[in-house]
Amino acid sequence: MTVKSIDKQYVLNTYNRFDLHLVEGKGSVVKDENGKEYIDLTTGIGVTAFGIADEKWVEAVTAQLTTLQHTSNLYYTTPCAMLAKAICEKTEMSKVFFSNSGAEANECAIKVARKYASDKGYDRYNILTLNNSFHGRTLATLSATGQQHYHELFNPLPAGFVHADANDIDCVISTAKENNVCAIMIECVQGEGGVIRLDTDFVKAIYSYAVENDILFIVDEVQTGNGRTGELYAYMNYSVKPDIFTTAKGLGGGLPIGACVVGEKAQNVLGFGDHGSTYGGNPVACAGALSVFERLTDELLAEVKYKSQYVFDALSKCDGVESVSGMGLMIGIKTKKPVGDVIKECMRNGVLTLSAKDKLRLLPALNIDFEILKKAVDVIKSACEI
Numbered sequence: 001m002t003v004k005s006i007d008k009q010y011v012l013n014t015y016n017r018f019d020l021h022l023v024e025g026k027g028s029v030v031k032d033e034n035g036k037e038y039i040d041l042t043t044g045i046g047v048t049a050f051g052i053a054d055e056k057w058v059e060a061v062t063a064q065l066t067t068l069q070h071t072s073n074l075y076y077t078t079p080c081a082m083l084a085k086a087i088c089e090k091t092e093m094s095k096v097f098f099s100n101s102g103a104e105a106n107e108c109a110i111k112v113a114r115k116y117a118s119d120k121g122y123d124r125y126n127i128l129t130l131n132n133s134f135h136g137r138t139l140a141t142l143s144a145t146g147q148q149h150y151h152e153l154f155n156p157l158p159a160g161f162v163h164a165d166a167n168d169i170d171c172v173i174s175t176a177k178e179n180n181v182c183a184i185m186i187e188c189v190q191g192e193g194g195v196i197r198l199d200t201d202f203v204k205a206i207y208s209y210a211v212e213n214d215i216l217f218i219v220d221e222v223q224t225g226n227g228r229t230g231e232l233y234a235y236m237n238y239s240v241k242p243d244i245f246t247t248a249k250g251l252g253g254g255l256p257i258g259a260c261v262v263g264e265k266a267q268n269v270l271g272f273g274d275h276g277s278t279y280g281g282n283p284v285a286c287a288g289a290l291s292v293f294e295r296l297t298d299e300l301l302a303e304v305k306y307k308s309q310y311v312f313d314a315l316s317k318c319d320g321v322e323s324v325s326g327m328g329l330m331i332g333i334k335t336k337k338p339v340g341d342v343i344k345e346c347m348r349n350g351v352l353t354l355s356a357k358d359k360l361r362l363l364p365a366l367n368i369d370f371e372i373l374k375k376a377v378d379v380i381k382s383a384c385e386i
């Protein structure tokens, strides 16, 4: 039996995989079982921020792996403490809860928001999120996700989430008032929703409304965070400051980690026993994440912006492209051809890409070699041609 047939038989049927079995890689190039090479513009959906088998990351992970791979959260470990310190210092936030995924980071944010309101004596528990958002696959984060089709098969979903239209501040404020919300949670760029960047005025208006009404402002940076948009976190493009931001994906560089990062206002909301996770703050995951986080320098962020501009310019001019959206190296391309056909054509020609709704989505490594990126963009251009 081949790996593909074994997988089909034994792995639960939730992923519609491409006919591709990857076996190894280096940087932004991966190889399949037959030795065919592909330029990887997917990074495991925004995870391998510095590419495959990045030397510094491997070194940090291996050193920790051979020293202390796990202990419980009953004890202190160096990587967990140092990563939390680094994140808080760089973002001027106060405290971090580590989880294992983006959805779990959002679960923590939801718990903090609910308890913040009850500690304050407010009769509030609803959380407002935006239509077309995506916040995860656990039951609560599915409920938070503002896309009806994710909800349909899993009712009843946890109550306490309401949705309003993106880029419509009147709709957000009226929905918030009607439902007495304790928090508003947004993605600055709706990733799964089609790489749609929220308007600056809209994000600023939500922030002001939240501050004025003591409603927690939560930014989901699971996909947009850790340098992806050309700033350390996407909210930094908007000159706003969340009370909580959540992140995951690129932070880990390839090992599972999530973080719920809490600012001053809500830093003491959760106390002993209010939340926890067996693996949360795992030393190996944290050591890898620290090696990623420390390299998200201003120089790297400038490089992300430069490469982003190149891709935007090159693809906007292309005949087969209707529009290009997104921010930094989180890029959505509305193609004239069906996106599935473009992805397959790119793959045939050695470039791996993603979709987001009806768009082609690119999430390359932040340090992708410029010549490799150019080569991949040429392949995309010809795949888009009609």
Ligand SMILES: Cc1ncc(COP(=O)(O)O)c(C=O)c1O
Binding pocket: 100, 101, 102, 103, 104, 106, 134, 135, 136, 137, 187, 191, 192, 220, 221, 222, 223, 224, 248, 249
């Ligand atoms: C914005 C956003 N939030 C949450 C999640 C869920 O993250 P995870 O799959 O790590 O649970 C995702 C995943 O794509 C995401 O893009």
